[in-house]
Amino acid sequence: MPTAPHPQSTDELYRALQENDRRPYGRTRTVTAEELVDAAEQFAEPVPLIHALLELQEAYTYGSEPRKSPVVFARLLTLFDEQPDVFDERLRHMLFWRFKWVANALRALPEIPLATLRQWLTEMRDRYEKAGLGLQPYYGQAYQLAAHVGEDTAPAYELWAARARTRLSDCEACETCERARYHLAAGDDERALRTWEPVLAGKESCQEEPARSVSHALLPLLRTGRADRARELHLAGHRICRRNPSMAGEVGRHLEFCALTGNEARGLELLAENRNLFDEVDSPLDLLDFLTGVEVLLQRVELLGHGGLPAAGPAGRTWTATGLRAEVRGRADDLAVRFDARNGTTAHTDRRRARLERAPLLDALELTLRTRSLDDVAPAAPAPAPTARTAAAVPESLPELVLRARALEEQGHPDARACWTRLRALVAARGYTHPDDPAVGPLVRLRADLLTDEANRAGEKDESADAAALHEEAAGLYDDAAEPGHAALARACALLAAAGAPARDADEAEARTAALTAAHASVVRLHEETPGLAPYQEARLLRLRATALGLRLQTSGSEEHVAPVLAEVDLLHAFATRHDLAGQVSGALLLRASTHALSGDLPAAVAELDALLDRLAAQGPAWHLPRTLGLRGRLRLGLRDARAAHADLTEALRLAADWPADTVDAARLHGDLAEACMHLGRPDEALRHLTRSAELDLRHGSRTDAFCTYDNAARLSLDLGRVEDCIALLDSLLAEPDVAAGELDDRLVAQLRLTRARALHEGDDLKAATAEFVALAAESADWDDDPGSHAMIAAETAVLLGESGEFGRAREAADRALAAHARAPRHEQLSNCLRELARLQAQQQGPDGLAGARAFLADAARVADEARAAAYEARGRSLDTALAYEHGRVNAYAGEYEDALTALEEALALLGEPGPEEDHAGEWAECVRLAGAVEGIYLERPAPALARLDAAVSRLTALGRTEETEPLTSLVARLRDGE
Template identity: 30%
Template sequence: MTRTLDDANREITRVRQMPYGLARTQAAERQVRLVDAEGPDAARAYALSTLVEAYQWGGEVDRSFVAFARLLRWWDEHPEHFDAQDRHALFWSFKWMVSALADFPTVPAEQIDRTLADMERRYALAGNGMDAVAYERFAWARQRGAADAEAAYQAWVATPRDDWSQCEACDPGDRAAWLLATDRVPEGIRLIEQTLAQDPSCASEPADMLSYLAEAYLDTGRPRDAARAHRRAVAALAEAESDMVGARGRRIRLLARGGQAERTLRAIEADQQYLTGGDTPYSRLAFSRLVGAATHVLRPEHGDHPLRLDRVPAATVAELDDWLRAQAAELAARFDARNGTPSESEAVERAWRTEPADDVLDLDVLPRGLGSAGATGAGAAGAGSPAGAPAGDPDPAPVDEVGAHGAGRGTHAQHAAPDALVAEAERLVAAGDPEAAAAAYLDAAVAAEHAGLLADSGFAYAEAAHCAQVLGDDDGASAGYAAAIPRLRAGGLPPAALAPVVVQWARAAAATGDAAAVLSETDDLTAALAARLDAPPSADEDRAEALVAREQAADRRAAADLEDAAARLLATLGGDGRAQDAAARAQRAAEAYAALGAPADAAHAFWLAGRLHDGLGRVDEAVWHLESAVEGFTAARQRGPRGEAANDLVDVLRRSGQDARADELARSLTS
């Protein structure tokens, strides 16, 4: 039966609400096929522009060119079928096409020039402003290293903004990037600072400009400001919607140049998929250069340091450095041949001449010796040994008289009211200053311990650790959580109250080497929870049945959370043996969540198990768990995670030749 225009638009809109990925792309392809077969013609522009967007942001940029050509041809033939939204999407997509064409060295420069000229002609005929055209001319000149790049930049910034301009966050970010690249550093810093004061936000900002700002601060002798900008960049990067290879690569280069070798290597391992899997050849080249600058800086002292990489044939820093340089040189030569300039190869050479910064970055939000006797703080643990004692030791180490943290009040905090200090920390968190809040929480931990309030001290340590975690200080976070656990236990808290702290600790432990301690804690707490649940009611207990039921539900929930945290920690550590254990634990967590009536949590655990089974080559198990995840997210009405899990399921189905099931899934997601 032929769909009405309203029906078609409704289904296409559902596609646009899905997260980018294979499921969204295939759902968009299906909508185009339906319109081609059944109409209505008035929906074709909407369907095609949706497909262009799905390809562009779903990792298949090269496929967007054909879809855009169809959209443009439809506009030429039937402009009457384009409403105001369709027209805006068409002209907006022109910008993507020019940028995307330039990112593929196989596309001739003449074709890019023709596309730019066609864009300018069509914008003029439509009565559009010319800011987008001016920007794309500058971007193309900058990328190919043209002699007129500065003139193109000046022409762009002199062009008035209009409905097709970049967003108000991206625009100053791109201007600042050019200023910094052309040695106008104070001007670039000032522009970014002014823009950040306006709290900009979009798919890539403020993460991108913060990554530029952090390195600019480091280069101008402002390491404390560089550290703050870096922390803000890390937090913003976690919320970014695209792959952000530029910001990720600049982060890695900054860490290496700022004397943070350990953090650099962790970041490389975490982002290794971008070494080979960028959306375009140019994004791979850019990321290779940025990471190559980092490995070049590290190589003299850390060349033999091992790296856990499964994406590239390199096992040490030196081997990765060699591999990156070869990859970057080969890609750069291809772009230079197309561009007619040596610009990209020269950029590769500059990357491998990168020098360490004059200043060392201090990125420790919390001291690593936190919680141990004699450390600069209210006692904390070394790696895997809370309070300097075996896990589970009920007696936390004594408080050192030096104080909690260099940024806190030290010995003064020992005589302050813990409640007032916690209130101050909470105020700082609400004000968006987690760094100062971490110090305030440490002061509260010191004061509470001196007052004999061990549980309160433990909670304050945990909150300080969370602040450090938000700011990317996994080492400090791990130390803070390790300090919290024995104090909470010594304060008489039940296992269910300790579980959330261990769950948070697990998120930092894979990076810091504390995995064994965390897994030991999860197993101990899980056993304690099971014993509580299996214990018969006490003869002298006179408690309401409802209260007992609530406590048992809390224990079951805590046990499920611990199982899930252990699964995610093992999955992060990698290796087939750990992956198998992680998959089993994830399934147990999913089943426990489902029994508790928590479909969203169950879906997340099924999703993890499905990805793990896929990595182990277990197709049937992967499909079953991913289908369970999609069903769970559907029941929980969580559209975003549902679409992301569906992307993974479609990928498994396609790779295993189950195209009919993949097509059926695409239909179900928009019905």
């Protein structure tokens, strides 16, 4: 494994140790630590070796390699015994602290005899006493050993818990966890949770906390009715410990939590995410805890009848839930027996049994925004949900089934689809014999019918080329079957499908407009030249003619294309009315309403739909109601009547449940409902509709639409402050097989990762957020067709690096952002980035950072000049005003107060005093406040500062902006007290 160059001096060694300390725990850090110990041994001084050994022991301890930690500590103890004077107070403290690490490591190894564990604790006590150290840490370890073995813990607990803490005691968070677990083992959930509260609330933390406490508190929270709190902690807690070998036991408890709350599908997802733990956990105790949690999950999956589902197990083979459970059970049973044999009790076997026998605590707890069942993750498509309306039974007799399918197809009835599905299966079966029945017709006719149904399905998925080819093939078969009317219909459908997908730019729009014009002319010829058309066939051709012109209007947006559509619609409506074709009458009225909507006359479109809904309620067909209500809901959104839109869309969804799932685009209805909810100020409800819309698209194969909608949901959840929900949702999406395999559009995946990185930042995980931004910035540098996005990502990356204090790397990222901005300007984003970098550097480094900060501001000034030259107007405050204000802040941070005041006065001049109609009062007040502070406090000129502040307070009071005056009056009081 490649590592850093071999240190040639102690200074280089210390720098390498510091660099390694910043790495995450794992093999890279551990191997580097091993190499640094080898390097330290070349120097004659013992202190560098001590530091290297301490780093190596830490790497082993938190890298889940307990067998190696005691060996390293033995070397440290020998060095201490031989040369105690080289251990300064800090090194001595670290040495005695790590007696506990060794005790923990030895407990985790069943091959270490119990007598050796007790002997080590005796050694610890003797060493502490000899060094004059308090024994509370020793008694803490004695209690933990008693709990591990399964002895009566009460005496050991009292000896530990009753003693005062010392400098070498475990941190408050860890001790809190041990006390809470003591009460938990005694069956007192409430007391355990009261004890845990400071840790669960984030008031106390350390390397392992609160992740460890969270994992143990999940089930007590459920048992005491705090399901929402358990959900919240599960989301945050699993993210902290996932994939971490030293927290494998915690991961196991999160899997168990999923299994006991009806979230088996999420459990399998998390198991796949933590698959590395099967091979990377070297601690037998942690592995036992992990495997037991895995078994609880897999046992539940089996009990629910899904033992054949794929499950992520040890690398090297493919596992089912049943097969993996057998493997896990064997390994965990063996570990439990080994610990019990070492300890002389049955404690570990008993605890395992108790976990495996625990009944689910909740039937269903919605853990994430993407709630899925085991049926949803099964390879086979999930069974359609039951509907309020019972579909007509599919006839058993083959002739009856064929005739029934064709009759329903003539009406456009949704139940036709089920008949075609059944027929497709029968015809494809080996030994199929076609009935010799004149009413059914030849096999070639039935094959054409099935191809038509397949083509229609492809068209619904926007697979235009496939749909066109299938319709053409069907037309040829209809010719063979002597069915000219059906052949004409199939060719007309092929013409429309061949006209292509919606246009993405002006050139495509022009080409598609021409193609639709030609398609319409060809359909008219087919209509005119095909003899013997039945009324329903002629009506369909008229409908296709109107549809072609409607699509042309939608593509071109040209007013001249409105009248031809309406003329065709009138022909269809008159014909369908004359022949009493209810479905086609409804279709004509729907096309007319859509045409009015496309032409911009939304009130007329709504009026048409009002009349159509009245007709549908009285005469049917009923299956047109959901689609018509959905369209009226969308139009009402356009008219800004969100309440009426919400009512229409809700009713459309309710009625859609009465019909087969592919009758109505329910995903679209949910998406429109989300928009209505946002207009009504109901974002949580909007979030539910967005996630439902996305999952429906996903199930129907529209994966790009689904991931786009899910990204919208993730961003909304972030706006709502639901950071962990956002991260969990995106983690789930990014773990999808086609995403992991690189089969999804790379820009869409990048957008998902970008949203996740922003969520990590919002959740104060600066390290993870920065790592993701740096990776995205590197990848987006190759987006030659989209330099603007790279500019935005590189700019955000620079800011995060600045927050981390890495201003050298931040400068590099900002330069890349500026280079991309030169190709695709992002004036406001770049200005915001550069000003924020300047503020961060001056704030963190003071006078030492002034030169770097001013360089960032100089770049921001050039961006502002470019924006002015391009007549660009910022959405917020002007770039010049913002720049002047930032000059003021930066100089104030660096102690250049005269320059700061000059810049702030320039910002105030650019802003101008707020008036009754102005909306910048808050910004102006803050600028006045900072100028007053610089002038009155740092420049020690209180009189002009007070005059400035008093005038501003009067101005704001006259405008009724009392909220903005509060910081100013507070500063005034401070300055007057100073006088």
